[in-house]
Amino acid sequence: MRKLIAGINMTLDGFCDHTAINPDDEIHEHYNGLLRNSGTLLYGRITYQLMESYWPSVVKNPSGNAPMDEFALIIDNIEKIVFSRTLQHVDWNNSILKNQVIKDEILELKRQTGKDMLVGSPSLIITMIRLGLVDEFQLMVHPVVAGSGLALFAHIDDRIELKLLRTKTFSSGAILLCYEPKLRE
Template identity: 65%
Template sequence: MRKIIAAINMTVDGFCDHTAIIPDEEIHQHYTELLNNAGVILYGRITYQLMEFWQPFIKNPSGEKSMDDFAIAIDKIPKIVFSHTLKNTEWESAKLANRDLEEEVLELKKQSGKDIFVGSRSLIIQLIKLNLIDEFQLCVHPVVAGSGLPLFENINDRILLQLVKTKTFDSGAIILYYEPAGK
């Protein structure tokens, strides 16, 4: 059975704000490897549209190897987008979900293949509430944003996590790998 892995960047104070975090070459390389070893990534509309930033780098590489490699990885990974407003996706490797999140995820979990990554804050929150996340990969950057969108917003139940490993980057960012306690 495939695992559902919530992988997201955040600040030390718990905010998911892409403008507060500046990933370096090492972090781009990490996420390139992660995407190359994933089966599919799930996005909400907002994050999906933010990730469209990478599309031009496929035809017009930046010359920065880590960014260009990431652009290739994000381009080729299958993406499922959950949106009530999008009518289609511009990305060939993306499709709109045709079921609700819980049904889609339960069906994906049953299939054979590589793990399923969730890269949107809103989907992570919904999947936490459905108790469907098997692993959290929280990349905490050494930045205090002071405000923004908190990752664990509107979570009413206590969730115990077990730290299974860490990965530290030269920039001071650290990935905390957690599994829900008791899984």
């Protein structure tokens, strides 16, 4: 059975804002490994459009930065499922469009053999949490206080207890926190 991993970059004050952080080579290498171990990416419209607007151009015109160029190639080739009620089509390589999240469809994907699934959109992470589908959280906390923005857990109403699996500190000061939800007794 494949795990559904919620992986995201965030600031120390809990905001998901890609403009507030500057991932270095070491962090790109971490995400390269995570993507290599993932068979499917799940995106919401906003994150998909953000990623699709940048990474395919790096595939066509490499930056010369090996970890970034490798990230671009890996993410270009991985299966991407985009959930959106407004998009009419998706053009990025290996992308398919779904207009709604259906719990049974995600459970069926999890039951398949193969590499884990990765969800990396804040709103979609919340949806997957509410449906009880997240098996692991990988939160990359950067040493930045943004002061405002999109708070990852702002729309969670119920208490969720987590078990720490591991941590990793990066030379930039970012810390990876890996948790799994504790089973309710």
